[in-house]
Each structure stands twice: as structure tokens, then as C-alpha cells.
Amino acid sequence: GQNIDQPTEMTATEGAIVQINCTYQTSGFNGLFWYQQHAGEAPTFLSYNVLDGLEEKGRFSSFLSRSKGYSYLLLKELQMKDSASYLCAGRNSGGYQKVTFGTGTKLQVIP
Amino acid sequence: EAQVTQNPRYLITVTGKKLTVTCSQNMNHEYMSWYRQDPGLGLRQIYYSMNVEVTDKGDVPEGYKVSRKEKRNFPLILESPSPNQTSLYFCASSPETGVGGYTFGSGTRLTVV
Numbered sequence: 001g002q003n004i005d006q007p008t009e010m011t012a013t014e015g016a017i018v019q020i021n022c023t024y025q026t027s028g029f030n031g032l033f034w035y036q037q038h039a040g041e042a043p044t045f046l047s048y049n050v051l052d053g054l055e056e057k058g059r060f061s062s063f064l065s066r067s068k069g070y071s072y073l074l075l076k077e078l079q080m081k082d083s084a085s086y087l088c089a090g091r092n093s094g095g096y097q098k099v100t101f102g103t104g105t106k107l108q109v110i111p
Numbered sequence: 112e113a114q115v116t117q118n119p120r121y122l123i124t125v126t127g128k129k130l131t132v133t134c135s136q137n138m139n140h141e142y143m144s145w146y147r148q149d150p151g152l153g154l155r156q157i158y159y160s161m162n163v164e165v166t167d168k169g170d171v172p173e174g175y176k177v178s179r180k181e182k183r184n185f186p187l188i189l190e191s192p193s194p195n196q197t198s199l200y201f202c203a204s205s206p207e208t209g210v211g212g213y214t215f216g217s218g219t220r221l222t223v224v
Contacts, residue, residue, distance in 0.1 A: 033212050041218075042201060043154070046212075
């Protein structure tokens with residue numbers, strides 16, 4: 001499967017902007033997901049990118065560069081409820097539903 | 112309400128005693144998948160299914176079995192559980208295109224002693 005790499009932890013201030021990066025191996029790549037997971041809960045879907053560029057959804061945006069094997073999740077106007085783990089996941093072209101997750105980035109939003 | 116339902120939520124069992132974790136979705140999704148989540152290792156895919164009677168191995172299939180006899184159900188079977196299968200398990204489903212991402216169940220916390 002994909003080799004997904006993302007930072008383990010990040011801290012940001014309420015009201016600020018934070019960017020969570022994710023890198024992956026480009027061979028066999030066929031799309032990238034971002035999920036949010038609050039402690040003790042199931043992951044919830046945030047975004048899916050398959051083409052290069054930025055996709056915006058309210059306070060959350062996700063960017064993909066296929067040639068560089070790089071994605072980021074941008075969170076604006078941070079709120080305390082955004083404290084969660086953010087999971088980057090890559091879909092393999094060899095198996096349509098073979099999706100590999102990174103270990104997640106635990107984001108702490110502080111006042 | 113559109114959802115993925117897993118049962119049980121919590122289970123403590125002994126080594127070697129066969130168990131089944133059930134998963135059911137009411138969204139008519141073609142794709143279903145099982146993941147386990149362990150600290151420091153993230154979510155790892157155990158098995159996935161692209162439709163009825165079509166299943167394939169994920170990254171960590173050893174010690175697990177699945178079946179997809181009906182579109183809505185995708186049970187996970189541990190024939191002879193061992194302590195290294197103690198983990199948090201998630202079932203997930205998505206439509207055929209997969210573009211909308213997975214909908215996850217609430218999780219099953221399994222402890223094998």
C-alpha cells in the first residue's frame with residue numbers, strides 16, 4: 001500500500017490558521033482523503049482530492065500535488081472543537097478500495 | 112438515518128474462542144471495509160469488499176476472515192483470537208465511486224486475554 005507520512009502532533013491557537021502536511025509515494029496513487037477523528041470516536045470524512053489543486057469547503061481546504069506526492073489540509077479560524085486527529089489516507093490504483101491511512105496528526109487548539 | 116452499525120461496542124474474550132463482529136449499513140453502498148486502529152500505527156486495513164461475494168485482503172489480513180453474502184452486511188470473524196488482536200476495530204462503507212469517502216461505524220473495542 002501507500003507509504004503515508006504526516007506529523008505526529010501540532011498545536012495552534014484559537015482563531016488562527018493551521019496547515020497539516022501529508023506526503024505519500026506517487027507510484028500507484030489514485031486519490032487522497034482527509035478525515036477528522038475526535039478522541040474515542042470514529043473518523044469522519046472531510047475531503048477527497050484526485051486532481052492537482054485546492055478544494056475549499058468552508059473553513060477547511062485541501063490541496064494536492066500529484067507530481068510531488070504532497071497534500072495539505074488547511075484549517076482556518078480555528079475553534080476549540082477542531083482539536084482532534086487528522087488522518088491522511090491514500091487510495092491505490094491497483095485496488096480501487098485499498099485505502100492506506102497515515103498514523104494521523106493530533107491537533108491541539110489552545111485559547 | 113444513514114449509518115454503519117457495528118456490534119458489539121465492547122468485547123472481552125479469551126484466547127482461542129471464536130468470535131464475530133457484525134457490521135451493517137443502510138446506505139446501499141457497494142464497498143465495505145474493516146480496519147483496526149492501534150496507537151502509533153494508525154488505521155490498518157484488514158479486508159475490503161467491492162460487492163456481494165467479492166472480497167480481498169488489505170494490509171493485515173492474518174487471523175481474520177470476512178464474508179459478504181448480502182450487500183448490507185460484512186461481518187468480521189476471528190476464528191481463534193489471540194492477544195495481539197486486541198485493538199479498536201472499525202467497519203466502513205462507501206458508494207461505488209468512493210469519492211464521498213468512507214462512512215465509519217462507531218467502533219468495536221476488542222480485548223483478548
